[in-house]
Amino acid sequence: MNEPLYKTLHAEGLISDDSLNRITEREKQPPLFSVHWEIKTLLYLGVLLLTTGLGLLVYENIDTIGHQFVLLFIALICAGSFAYCFKLKLPFTTEKVKSPNVSFDYILLLACTSFVIFVGYLQFEYKVFGTNYGLATLIPMLVLFFVAYYFDHLGILNMAIANLAIWMGVSVTPKRLLLNSDFDSETIIYTYLVLGIILILGAYATQHFNFKKHFKFSYQHYGVHVTFISLLAGYFHYYNSAIAALWILGAFALAFLIYRDARNNKSYYFTLLVILYSYVAASSLIVRLFTFGDNEGAVALLFMYFIASAIGLIFLLINMNKKFKA
Amino acid sequence: MIIYNKTWLANLRLQNTLEKDLYAGCITKDEFSAIKEKYPVDFYTPTLFARVGLFILTCIVMLFVYGLIALMVSSSNMFSSPGFPFFLGLISYAGLEFMVGGNNHYRSGVDDALLFISGCLFFTALFMLFDANNNNPTYIDLTAAAFLISLLLTIRFADMLMSAACCIAFFAWVFFFWTKVIPSGTATVPFIMILASAGSYWLLSTFRGKIQFINYQNCLTVGLIICLVTLYASGNYYIIQTLGDKLNGTSGKAVPFGTIFWAWTIILPFVYFGLGIKRKDAILLRTGLLLIAAAALTFRNYYHILPIDTTLTIIGVVILGIAYGVMKYLETPKYGFTYAETDEANLMDNLKVESLIIAETFSTAPTPPADGGVKFGGGDFGGGGSSSTF
Structure with missing residues (x-):
């Protein structure tokens, strides 16, 4: 289709004869149309709808005889999917393992989700773990972590991390983090802080021991967000006491550590996060400084500070992007 | 006309084509870098994350610049005049021209933010202008204004968001014009909307094949998707009934020619899908898939054959x-x-988006049952968020 383009490039001496041959060879074959993403979306939707439907079905029919059949059905799905995955999986290594085929990932997802529904149901109806709710969430979490590592599945690792947070009594998924969280309680701030530090240590360990290195991103992604948010929340919670200084220092120390790590790994995403979070931290200090007095001039100065600092950061980001690209 | 250097745009397209050949193993790395040298692109286009960061920071800068200006003029009563937002929009637009024309920013986040801000401010100015004149801005004027502004900005910057706004404004204008101005327009408006969107689809797809519009490929793609969705929505039974009720002040009135619209609602998505497969057109194929879901939802809204849980399963x-x-x-x-x-x-693989989506949709916070007799609400377990996903 673009034959003249390649002919021109060849005439200009930019493409060798071999390459031109390869290209004309390829252009002769009819182009393949890939439905890869459509299939993946369908698989994802199918698993999502099926598990949602089953989860609802069990609870809707809880008082009738039918629910035991539904339960049996869920157990069968779970067992069948796990059996399939155990049969097909490639041998375990500490490096990244490719999944044997496209549907493997989704069948594993189906297995894990139906397992979580199953355990949840057992607890709800038969009180298997009694009133020990910690245990009821601990076991699915451990299973999810095991499955994530054993079959090398990033999505399930993320589910496991979310379950870890649930086990600790909080939540990490963005929607709930923003909507439901009440950062005005000390317990919650400390819980998030501990969770964040555990996740960041997890990310560090993943790289240090060279064990499933590609899992580092997930740990670090949740860890960095949760720790920064809890440190800033702590600062504002203790705004008027001296401990506030400790929290803000913690934020800057974390920023320094993550920045060093991001620079070593050439990760622009984490550099950006560090810059934005420390900008919030620094700006809250500046605002505090300016609002000591109460006059209009200070407000105008504050506005100018924001304009100048944000422009400065824009240039910083542009420069850094060039460095990272190089 | 378009503000970007056209040679660079052409070179960018060339580089993108050859990059695919590079990944396919048809050309070597050295050849690719030689071509890059011969056909340079001097736009400043950062990576996705930098673009997001720059977008946020630019918004902060503009917010405080406007705050400072507002502080300066706060004693006068300029705020109520449409000239004020227009003036602010001009500042943002001037910044945009400077960054794009002078500093060669191309999809850098800075230009995205400035374009978005100035578009919104110009529209606000026009809204206030109409409001001041007759105290009752008509939707016809407003949608026409929005259409013009976004059309001009699309032509100048070839931005996808602006082209989407432009198409939506156009269809909204047709809708309001027909229902407010034409007598008995409410009854015929579905047919007019079908004609308008089908006509636009045909027009845009002709444009897409023309060499003069080669710099606007992405905008035209966005436009085509919106035309397809509008074409479907104009004949969708639920939409016609709801809008008809709104316009006539009735409730739950049956739609005249109901059978035609039911046929349209159910069959059209499959027509898209089939055409998409036949022509190997990803736009038609994916829009068709999405609209099949919409058709199913519409059908379920009127006929409850099975309870939701069984249906989902x-x-x-x-x-x-x-x-x-x-x-x-x-x-x-x-x-x-x-x-x-x-x-x-x-x-997307860099961001590992898929794994993040799985975590969001498949895990939910637990609600320890307060007393054993109460059933769990919608999706408190694994299947999470059932009410919002379906």
Whole structure:
């Protein structure tokens, strides 16, 4: 289709004869149309709808005889999917393992989700773990972590991390983090802080021991967000006491550590996060400084500070992007 | 006309084509860098994350610049005049021209933010202008204004968001014009909307094939998608009934020619899908898939055949079955279709978006049951968020 383009490039001496041959060879074959993403979306939707439907079905029919059949059905799905995955999986290594085929990932997802529904149901109806709710969430979490590592599945690792947070009594998924969280309680701030530090240590360990290195991103992604948010929340919670200084220092120390790590790994995403979070931290200090007095001039100065600092950061980001690209 | 250097745009297209050849293994790395040298692109286009960061920071800068200006003029009563937002919009637009024209920013986040801000401010100014004149801005004027502004900005910057706004404003204008100005327009408006969107689709797809519009490929793609969706929505039974009730002040009135619209609602998505497969057109194919879901939702809204849980389970099984069937069928590529991944490096893989989505949709916070007799609410377990996903 673009034959003249390649002919021109060849005439200009930019493409060798071999390459031109390869290209004309390829252009002769009819182009393949890939439905890869459509299939993946369908698989994802199918698993999502099926598990949602089953989860609802069990609870809707809880008082009738039918629910035991539904339960049996869920157990069968779970067992069948796990059996399939155990049969097909490639041998375990500490490096990244490719999944044997496209549907493997989704069948594993189906297995894990139906397992979580199953355990949840057992607890709800038969009180298997009694009133020990910690245990009821601990076991699915451990299973999810095991499955994530054993079959090398990033999505399930993320589910496991979310379950870890649930086990600790909080939540990490963005929607709930923003909507439901009440950062005005000390317990919650400390819980998030501990969770964040555990996740960041997890990310560090993943790289240090060279064990499933590609899992580092997930740990670090949740860890960095949760720790920064809890440190800033702590600062504002203790705004008027001296401990506030400790929290803000913690934020800057974390920023320094993550920045060093991001620079070593050439990760622009984490550099950006560090810059934005420390900008919030620094700006809250500046605002505090300016609002000591109460006059209009200070407000105008504050506005100018924001304009100048944000422009400065824009240039910083542009420069850094060039460095990272190089 | 378009503000970007046209040679660079052409070179960018060339580089993108050859990058695919590089991944497909048709050309060597040295050849690719030689071509890059010969056909340079001097735009400043950072990576996706930098673009997001720059977008946020630019918004902060503009917010405080406007705050400072507002502080300066706060004693006068300029705020109520439409000139004020227009003036602010001009500042942002001047910044945009400077960054794009002077500093060669191209999809850098800075230009995205400035374009978005100035578009919104110009629209606010026009809104206030109409409001001040007759105290009752008509939607016809407003949508016409929005259409003009976004059209001009699209022509100048070839921005996808602006072109989407432009198409939506155009269809909104047709809708309001027909229902407010033309007598008995409410009854005929579905047919007019169908004509308008089909006509626009035809026009835009002709444009898409023309060499003069080669710099606007992405905008035209966005436009085509919106035309297809509007074409479907104009004949969708639920939309016609709801809008008809709104316009006539009735409730639940049956739609005249109901059978035609029901046929339209159910059949059209499959027509899109079929045409998409026949022409190997990803736009038609994906829009068709989405609209099949919309058709199913519309149908369920009127006819409750099965309770929601059974429906979800059955649909889930059917979808998995279909996916499995297609994969089996395409094990070896047939009729030019394959389900293998293309060679193009996918940016999304960097972000690991898929795993984040799984975490968001498949895990939910627990609600320890307060007393054993109460049933769990919608999706408190694994299947999470059922009410919002379906």
